[in-house]
Amino acid sequence: YGAFEVKQKVGAIYDEPVGAEELEDIREDARGRVFTRAAKPASPNIVPVPSPDGDEDGRRLVGVKVDGEIKRGFPTPSGRLEFYSRTLSDWGWDEFAIPTYIKSHVHPDNLEEDQTILISTFRLPVQIHTRSANAKWLDEIAHTNPLWIHTNHAAKLGVRTGDLLRVETEIGHYVVRAWVTEGIRPGIVACSHHMGRWKLSEQGQRQLMATVKLDHEGTEWGLKREKGAEPYESSDPDTLRIWWSDVGVHQNMTFPVHPDPISGMHCWHQAVRVKRAEAGDNPGDVFVDTQKSREIYKKWLAMTRPADKFSPDGTRRPYWMLRPLKPARESYRLPEQEPDLVGVESSLL
Incomplete structure (x- = not known):
């Protein structure tokens, strides 16, 4: 060890x-x-x-x-x-070279009247990483991820704890149970990360993973839960003591690509619409339109300032900045000719 x-x-x-x-x-x-x-x-x-x-x-x-x-x-x-970043200034972001406030995509000024903010990045104390699902005691303590919603918000929707909700993003929706609480700010909802694991067959981990059916027609994809967690025989007698079936919903697929224009990091918070579930909705349902996802990706891509136009030294990014497993310096050089992105996009489609 x-x-x-x-x-x-x-x-x-x-x-x-x-x-x-x-x-x-x-x-x-x-x-x-x-x-x-x-x-x-x-x-x-x-x-x-x-x-x-x-x-x-x-x-x-x-x-x-x-x-x-x-x-x-x-x-x-x-x-x-x-407190003044010459790096940001040199790379075309002079207006952000000193600390300032930037209105995010989920700032109230950028939300429509029926939208609310979804916090998707918080973790329950016992499920903080993908690997924590391999710990049976942690799985028994926490195995699902209901939507935290304030009592006032829930009252407007006419829902109680345990009722089904549909959370709509820019590219799709997912179905989840409500957790009505005053432990969250009104106008904000939250669904914990590292939950809703799924598989297409019976093989693999079972105590925190649902078996699902994945279908699609064109660019529209749907995921339906066929079986949740259940007791099973193994070399560990505790697997016969599994008493829960709900393993949450996989919300990540409903989030479009939101790369921060400066850093490239994903902007996780989502502007969503929370509604009562519709007829035919079941816990764990996920629906996504990948064409809409691509359109939003292009919208965010247009907000960047490309290195081939703004790089001060002919490199892809500032070499000095932190990067795990940093490539060799020559790998940072921009190519003399632009790659055939049209051909690449065609192959991806």
């Missing part, structure tokens, strides 16, 4: 003095950044960190001088905590 020890009494790393063994043939620039010829010390810590560029003579950035002392500093191009 792997094991590691968490270092104690770490403190503020940025304020640590840089040791003499790392200060070889140093050079300080006009901004107080200090560069060194010394190689970076070996470390068992494999946590990825940003990698600001060194100087033109091949030295690496080792720290920043503060009050006459060389401190470790921050892993940024300036070595300091940056």
Whole structure:
């Protein structure tokens, strides 16, 4: 088994003095950044960190001088905590180079009158990761994900805890049971993440996974639950003690691609319409139109500022920024010729 020890009494790393063994043939620039010829010390810590560029003579950035002392500093191009981001400015986002407020896609000003905000990213304390479904005790404690809805909101819809609701997104909907509570802000609903796992056959994990039927006609896809969790024989006698059947709903498929125009990270919060379930709706039902999903993806793609037009140095993205398993520097270079995206799109369709 792997094991590691968490270092104690770490403190503020940025304020640590840089040791003499790392200060070889140093050079300080006009901004107080200090560069060194010394190689970076070996470390068992494999946590990825940003990698600001060194100087033109091949030295690496080792720290920043503060009050006459060389401190470790921050892993940024300036070595300091940056309130002005030259990186954002250089890459075409000058209006966001200093901290500011950005109205998101679920800001009240961007919602229609009958829409509400869905929080889809919160986790129940015992189901915080995909792997937690393999822990039988955790599965017994929490195995479904009802929609948290405030009592006032529920009263307007005429629903009680356990009633079926239809949650409509831009590209489809899912059917889920209501959890009426005052533990959530009025006008907000929430459905916990890492629930609603499904499979197309009887094989595989059973205590937290439903067997479903997946159908589609054209670009419209539908998922119907055929069987929930149930007791079964195995080498573990506890599998015969499974008393629950509801394993929640897989809501992720109903979320269109919302890549943040600057970072590319997915914007998880959703603007939804919450309604009473319709005739024929059953718990766990999911419906999605992939054509609508593609249209929304193109809409968000149009909000980006492409590297081939805004890159200050002919690269795809800033090399210094944090990235796990960072590719070689040459992989960041933009191609001399644009790829045939039309051909790629045709093959995907």
